[in-house]
Amino acid sequence: xxxxxxxxxxxxxxxxxxxxxxxxxxxxxxxxxxxxxxxxxxxxxxxxxxxxxxxxxxxxxxxxxxxxxxxxxxxxxxxxxxxxxxxxxxxxxxxxxxxxxxxxxxxxxxxxxxxx
Numbered sequence: 584x585x586x587x588x589x590x591x592x593x594x595x596x597x598x599x600x601x602x603x604x605x606x607x608x609x610x611x612x613x614x615x616x617x618x619x620x621x622x623x624x625x626x627x628x629x630x631x632x633x634x635x636x637x638x639x640x641x642x643x644x645x646x647x648x649x650x651x652x653x654x655x656x657x658x659x660x661x662x663x664x665x666x667x668x669x670x671x672x673x674x675x676x677x678x679x680x681x682x683x684x685x686x687x688x689x690x691x692x693x694x695x696x697x698x699x
Contacts, residue, residue, distance in 0.1 A: 587627075587634035589680035590657040595628040597647040612642040634658035 598608055605628075609619040619639070626632035635643070640658060644651035657680055660673075667673045 587658045587661060588630045589660050589677070590634055590654065591628040591630045593657055593680055594624075594643065594647070594654075597649055598628075601647060603646075608643070608646055611646045612639060614639060 598605070605621040605624045606618075609621060609624055612619050623632065627635060634640075635658070637655065640654045641651050644654050653676075656676055660677060660680070663673065668677070
């Protein structure tokens, strides 16, 4: 299974910037009428599961207030041919994603409410 290694850290960064928990995001991004689970969203953020569908990425883009094109590109960036790395836009996106992946995040501001 292919994993979108650059997408996950960016989703986490955006979520934390908004002050949202995994649970809150899941409630705003239902799949078949059911909120996405914290485990599934955590799996995406940690590249433990494959990238979500385009439909889910579109919903995540709305919740995280980011252009859907950015999430779609990050979800597929690791599949792009190496020849495309010569394009400045692709290089910039890779560099931004890599910087975001290496950035430190607020101390465990993930899905667990305080006291759990």
